[in-house]
Amino acid sequence: MQTDDAAGAPAPRRRRADAVRNTEAVLEAAKAVFAEAGVDAPMRDIAARAGVGVGTIYRSYPQRSDLIIAVFRREVGAVAAEAERLGREHPPLEALRLWADRLARFVATKRGFSGALHSGDPAYQPLPAYFLGALAPRVQDILDAGAREGTIRADVRAEDLVPALIRLANSRSDEHGGSGLDMTGVLLDGLRAAHPEAGGADQARPPGPVGADPR
Structure with a gap:
């Protein structure tokens, strides 16, 4: 029974x-x-x-902030998972380019979140650190893989690269044009590891940190 x-x-x-x-x-x-x-x-x-x-x-x-935070965390998790997937399925430089485009789409559809994050509401204060903490390790895995195979500079750190990509993604959204995307490509091109056989004057000059003023 x-x-x-x-x-x-x-x-x-x-x-x-x-x-x-x-x-x-x-x-x-x-x-x-x-x-x-x-x-x-x-x-x-x-x-x-x-x-x-x-x-x-x-x-x-x-509270409204509870829902905003839940949506933000869910979407950040999806962007982090995408970095992990792309790192498995593509060569490091290609994975990085594809992920930068995914990050740009995330930023473009989350413009309202920026005002909330900078509103002074204590509920949002942990989110920037959460964002970087969720994304940086996955991006660093891609960078490390590229450094091991000699295609990405070994001195690039995800903690520097991710904020730089976000700033460029914001620029891309603000201008509604191609310049933000073009500058992202320029930044990612600058991550390529230098090879001695390439020669040239630039080869002898040590590269500066990511996002540094070239002047």
């Missing part, structure tokens, strides 16, 4: 599964709405897109 516990087991599992689905739906909807209307968009718009009630959102995210 089935016990009460066994009989009741499927219901909690269903509730947990529904909660997971609702959370994913809310975060995906918030991502889209924030990209379209900014992080101050009405919660009812997010709820409508997610197919849930506004109360469902507030039960999980009592």
Whole structure:
């Protein structure tokens, strides 16, 4: 005979599964709405897109900042995972170029987050460190692989490169043109390891740090 516990087991599992689905739906909807209307968009718009009630959102995210942070962390995790995947599937320089483009798309659709991050709200203070901490190790793996095979300079550190790429991605979004993308290419070209057989005057000059003023 089935016990009460066994009989009741499927219901909690269903509730947990529904909660997971609702959370994913809310975060995906918030991502889209924030990209379209900014992080101050009405919660009812997010709820409508997610197919849930506004109360469902507030039960999980009592403050707007809670939802913004959850979306930010989720998206940063996706960008970090993309760096890991690209590093496995492509040569280091190509992986770095593809990932820089992915980072630029992330920045372009998260412009509303910049105001929140710099609003002075203590809830957002840990996020810049979280962002760099999530991305830098994956990017450093790509840089290290390139250094081992001799295609990327060994002195490049992800802690310097990632902020430089973000600044260029912001420039690309601000100008709505190609210059930001072109400058990203220039920066990444500068990461190439020098080879003695290349010769030339530039070969004798030691490279400066990433992002340094060339003057």
